[in-house]
Amino acid sequence: MFPDSPLITFEKEGSHVRAWINPSTSPFTADASEQDHKYGDLTTPLRQRGLECTVEFGLSDYIVHAELPDGSSLIISPPQETSFEHSELGEPPASWTVTRHRSVEPAVYEVVYDSEPGGPDARHGGNVQTLLAAVDERLDRLDVRQRQERSADELAAGTVLYRAGFVPAVAFGGEQYYRLPSAMTDPAEQRVVVTRAFDLLQAEGFNVICEPALLDPSLPPFRTYEMSLGDRLGHLAQAIESATHTGEVVPSLSELTAPGDGVLPRVVEILDTTAEWWEGFGDEADYRYANRLRLVAEELNSYAVELQAMRGDLADRHAVHPRKARTPADGVSPPAPSSSRVSAALASSPSAGQRTVLAGAPAEPSARTALPPARPSFSPGR
Numbered sequence: 001m002f003p004d005s006p007l008i009t010f011e012k013e014g015s016h017v018r019a020w021i022n023p024s025t026s027p028f029t030a031d032a033s034e035q036d037h038k039y040g041d042l043t044t045p046l047r048q049r050g051l052e053c054t055v056e057f058g059l060s061d062y063i064v065h066a067e068l069p070d071g072s073s074l075i076i077s078p079p080q081e082t083s084f085e086h087s088e089l090g091e092p093p094a095s096w097t098v099t100r101h102r103s104v105e106p107a108v109y110e111v112v113y114d115s116e117p118g119g120p121d122a123r124h125g126g127n128v129q130t131l132l133a134a135v136d137e138r139l140d141r142l143d144v145r146q147r148q149e150r151s152a153d154e155l156a157a158g159t160v161l162y163r164a165g166f167v168p169a170v171a172f173g174g175e176q177y178y179r180l181p182s183a184m185t186d187p188a189e190q191r192v193v194v195t196r197a198f199d200l201l202q203a204e205g206f207n208v209i210c211e212p213a214l215l216d217p218s219l220p221p222f223r224t225y226e227m228s229l230g231d232r233l234g235h236l237a238q239a240i241e242s243a244t245h246t247g248e249v250v251p252s253l254s255e256l257t258a259p260g261d262g263v264l265p266r267v268v269e270i271l272d273t274t275a276e277w278w279e280g281f282g283d284e285a286d287y288r289y290a291n292r293l294r295l296v297a298e299e300l301n302s303y304a305v306e307l308q309a310m311r312g313d314l315a316d317r318h319a320v321h322p323r324k325a326r327t328p329a330d331g332v333s334p335p336a337p338s339s340s341r342v343s344a345a346l347a348s349s350p351s352a353g354q355r356t357v358l359a360g361a362p363a364e365p366s367a368r369t370a371l372p373p374a375r376p377s378f379s380p381g382r
Helices: 030-038 040-048 085-089 128-141 152-164 187-203 229-242 246-257 263-279 284-317 341-346
Strands: 006-013 016-023 052-057 062-067 073-077 097-102 108-114 167-170 176-179 207-209
Touching (some): 006 187, 016 040, 040 052, 040 062, 040 128, 108 128, 152 176, 152 187, 229 246, 246 263, 263 284
Parallel strands (some): 006 207
Antiparallel strands (some): 052 062, 073 097, 097 108
16 A cells, blocks of 8 residues: 555445545554544544644554644544443444643643533533534644645545546545535446546545445456546647747647537537536426536636637747747747647657556556556555
């Protein structure tokens, strides 16, 4: 496995399947992972603020331990030395306490949050969201950095899940996750989608945990990942960034704006076609969606027309960029502008070779892209 990669965990609750993307910041063991995931709604927000978190066993149940920049520690604990019922039954704790400790001078001990019976926050019981709000407020006053934006690897994992058929969603506390479509309740159909996502994530080098019951071992491995249309278009921005003359930029804009078969006109066509198709369901809500799609298509078409005009203005300028022009000292003369779609299609995408395995093309040998010999029963990918 790769410790710095996000950990993607698939879980099923009732008839619904979810996929959670959590950064993995410590050496992985199966037991630790299960407990970490149990408290993932606590550890994920803390790690997003740059804190090192561990899930440890306390007096009678697991606790969350986070190291703070000032040398103190934050302890988030369910009731200890009480009934084991909620642990045995898998039920969430009925209350929480959050304390901050530092044993060296200047010593610190403070209660940040206490929702046990008789505590100042008892009315909130086991509500995790109010607990996190209190913790966030205290961390803000301690000048702990704000939550980090999702890393490039987390975004890449989300893209794989999205393309596999999952739907992005946000939990009540603001944590992002992915789920199967709400009406997809057939277990066999769910296994097909989860297996596809599992294989593609492992092929991309991610660490993955999935219950065996959610996978279909009879399916052939999804070992190829066709370069997406977005990736194939990614070379346009790269070409513009390196261009030294307007004649090198115009072909990229032309691919977007060409009347009839440019990217934007095709997107408008897709939206109009989708609107007509969606409308066929016949419900009142379906007509609203169809009308909204047509409005978006109309607005996008107006932008496409405006961009066509701007592309023409840039073409008329036909000049070298003053800040990107190559000088004779470079020993290279400015390249001739290229308008060939063939050369554009052959240009490599900025993301090619990073998180994309091309169908029919062997990837360069690396631990990042090596495929596992088989789907594990319940273990992290690689």
